[in-house]
Amino acid sequence: MSGKSLFDKIWETHTVLPESEDTPAILYIDLHLVHEVTSPQAFDLLRANQLKVRRPDLTLATMDHSTPTVPVSSLKELKIVSEPEAFNQIVQMEKNCEEFGLELRGLGNPERGIVHVIAPELGATQPGKTIVCGDSHTSTHGALGALAFGIGTTEVYHVLATQCLLQRKPKTFAINLDGSLQPGVTAKDIILGIIGEIGIDGGTGYAIEYRGPVAKQLSIEERMTICNMAIEGGARTGMFAPDDITYEYLNGRPQSPKDQDWDKAIEDWKKLPSDDDAHFDKTITIDISKLQPMATFGTNPGMVISVDGNIPSSTKSDQGFKKALDYMKLESGKPLSGTPVDVVFIGSCTNSRISDLRAAAQILNGRQVAKGVRTLIVPGSAQIKQQAEDEGLPEIFKAAGAEWREAGCSMCLAMNGDFVPEGKLAVSTSNRNFEGRQGKGARTVLASPLTAAASAINGVVTDPRTFIG
Amino acid sequence: MEAIKTITSRTVVLPLDDIDTDQIIPARFLRTTVRAGLGKNLFTDWRYNEDGSEIEDFVLNKPESKEAEILVAGRNFGCGSSREHAPWALLDQGFRAVISTEIADIFRNNSLKNGFIPVVITEQTHQWLLANPGAEISLDIEHKYLVLPDGRKEEFPLENFSRYCLLNGIDQLGFLMDNDSAISSYEDRML
Numbered sequence A: 001m002s003g004k005s006l007f008d009k010i011w012e013t014h015t016v017l018p019e020s021e022d023t024p025a026i027l028y029i030d031l032h033l034v035h036e037v038t039s040p041q042a043f044d045l046l047r048a049n050q051l052k053v054r055r056p057d058l059t060l061a062t063m064d065h066s067t068p069t070v071p072v073s074s075l076k077e078l079k080i081v082s083e084p085e086a087f088n089q090i091v092q093m094e095k096n097c098e099e100f101g102l103e104l105r106g107l108g109n110p111e112r113g114i115v116h117v118i119a120p121e122l123g124a125t126q127p128g129k130t131i132v133c134g135d136s137h138t139s140t141h142g143a144l145g146a147l148a149f150g151i152g153t154t155e156v157y158h159v160l161a162t163q164c165l166l167q168r169k170p171k172t173f174a175i176n177l178d179g180s181l182q183p184g185v186t187a188k189d190i191i192l193g194i195i196g197e198i199g200i201d202g203g204t205g206y207a208i209e210y211r212g213p214v215a216k217q218l219s220i221e222e223r224m225t226i227c228n229m230a231i232e233g234g235a236r237t238g239m240f241a242p243d244d245i246t247y248e249y250l251n252g253r254p255q256s257p258k259d260q261d262w263d264k265a266i267e268d269w270k271k272l273p274s275d276d277d278a279h280f281d282k283t284i285t286i287d288i289s290k291l292q293p294m295a296t297f298g299t300n301p302g303m304v305i306s307v308d309g310n311i312p313s314s315t316k317s318d319q320g321f322k323k324a325l326d327y328m329k330l331e332s333g334k335p336l337s338g339t340p341v342d343v344v345f346i347g348s349c350t351n352s353r354i355s356d357l358r359a360a361a362q363i364l365n366g367r368q369v370a371k372g373v374r375t376l377i378v379p380g381s382a383q384i385k386q387q388a389e390d391e392g393l394p395e396i397f398k399a400a401g402a403e404w405r406e407a408g409c410s411m412c413l414a415m416n417g418d419f420v421p422e423g424k425l426a427v428s429t430s431n432r433n434f435e436g437r438q439g440k441g442a443r444t445v446l447a448s449p450l451t452a453a454a455s456a457i458n459g460v461v462t463d464p465r466t467f468i469g
Numbered sequence B: 001m002e003a004i005k006t007i008t009s010r011t012v013v014l015p016l017d018d019i020d021t022d023q024i025i026p027a028r029f030l031r032t033t034v035r036a037g038l039g040k041n042l043f044t045d046w047r048y049n050e051d052g053s054e055i056e057d058f059v060l061n062k063p064e065s066k067e068a069e070i071l072v073a074g075r076n077f078g079c080g081s082s083r084e085h086a087p088w089a090l091l092d093q094g095f096r097a098v099i100s101t102e103i104a105d106i107f108r109n110n111s112l113k114n115g116f117i118p119v120v121i122t123e124q125t126h127q128w129l130l131a132n133p134g135a136e137i138s139l140d141i142e143h144k145y146l147v148l149p150d151g152r153k154e155e156f157p158l159e160n161f162s163r164y165c166l167l168n169g170i171d172q173l174g175f176l177m178d179n180d181s182a183i184s185s186y187e188d189r190m191l
């Protein structure tokens, strides 16, 4: 019999009832993350069925999606800056958390932020945990060796009521990251390269484990960027084996284990990495040494090329390809770099952590954003905002002509105030370039913070290596 | 939830591949805190002009589409976000099933919990359905097959538990609640 993978080990220890031909497994959930957009209907179902939240202590609630990113200090101010429905959703979230006894990291809370940014930051995300959230980018938490995936609102209701989830076991997919990263190439380029390779449905039905020499060297923040977009390749989750880099990241965080518990935790975590002879249902290897800075040209994350490449012509007879290029107002055979840019967005749960902001600052320092390019920089959490301010990053951004905002999802999905105007082209560090994702008619080019910042300076899509000596 | 045994309807065909959840229902309609009423914004950016009037040649706006309950889409339907608003919007519009060669994981899960049937079929049958919009077909949930107008049948995968819940109109939460003592003993043992 072959050994067990990281995924297998976590799945097995969390199985309350194993799956059978007739019933899915009952999986216990260690951490349930809740936000204002996908939870109101779940709380309504609890109320309608007179149920309580089974484990408020294993539930972490925040507001991020429909919160505005301009400073607000009162409900009255919130009402002024918010779209009425978004305001209602925020108020509803406060009420629901109060009624069901959940601690809410709400507006004004120094620990508030994008749900996938704050849970690792607080040390709530830990190796070996099962983590779910009514949000597809829950895969982010796999960076720390957790089994984490997105669920729908009915499942949010199930987890609130029972702390469990009905699940069929996915297959496993090993992606070996071979070689080494070249200058100007980042974690974002790795994941865009992977999606380009496997396609946006290449991971459907699978849990991915990223492995190999490059995986072992990446920081936790880089691993989060890569796990974050596992869903963009169709996979339910992506994960990295926990190692010394993971332990160092978690050591001393507010919800990390302390003292003897810490030693015990490390002992347990060390047993998690996949056995040498672990079985994976599918395996591929990607040579990272050959990878270039990447950018998307179409309307899904799989329509991606190196920033200095030419826009391909469709190889298959897909009417979607032509529709995508028409929507993007781009032409086959033409270079992507040099395309005029209207908006640059640096933020989202993919790339809004301190290392991302530092990368953007490295390019923007002492330079000016091109005339007419609106550049919005949105930290992932209130804590990151504070840290960036301590490091003097906002001064660099503002001197360059960029806007510096409060934490939130912001332009990533354009729910409250921040959006890309119709027809405008944005270079964004977020994760989805779907039609209308960043606003009705918005055209999105996904790229790394380096590429986004370089494009802001030149006012056209730009290879960041031209700025890196 | 209502018990579902068969669905018989004409099809509406949207032949595009990779129709994502932002197309099905854009984020700006996720500010709602209820489930009802999302149908009018289904595929909204493809469906309406600037002034809110319907785009005549978009398939959903054609008179023959109004009563249809089965959507046939290009491959990889429902990729993207976990928003359950996507199946809610489809149901609210009157659809009860979607057919494709591939359907995204979370969307499929969300659909089954709401009595919306995700049907994955072979390339060959898919091609036929794409080429024959408006064909009247049946989905037999009990026997897990699709019936084409000429009587040809094709089996489609449907996980046993979901099938059982659909056929009997059972809410899946009940199964979790019935196992409450197993959950409690897990908590005693592990936490």
Ligand code: SF4
Pocket (backbone or CB within 6 Å): A064, A065, A114, A115, A116, A135, A137, A348, A349, A350, A408, A409, A412, A413, A430, A431
């Ligand atoms: S930043 Fe974007 S992708 Fe991430 S949780 Fe917010 S809306 Fe979703």
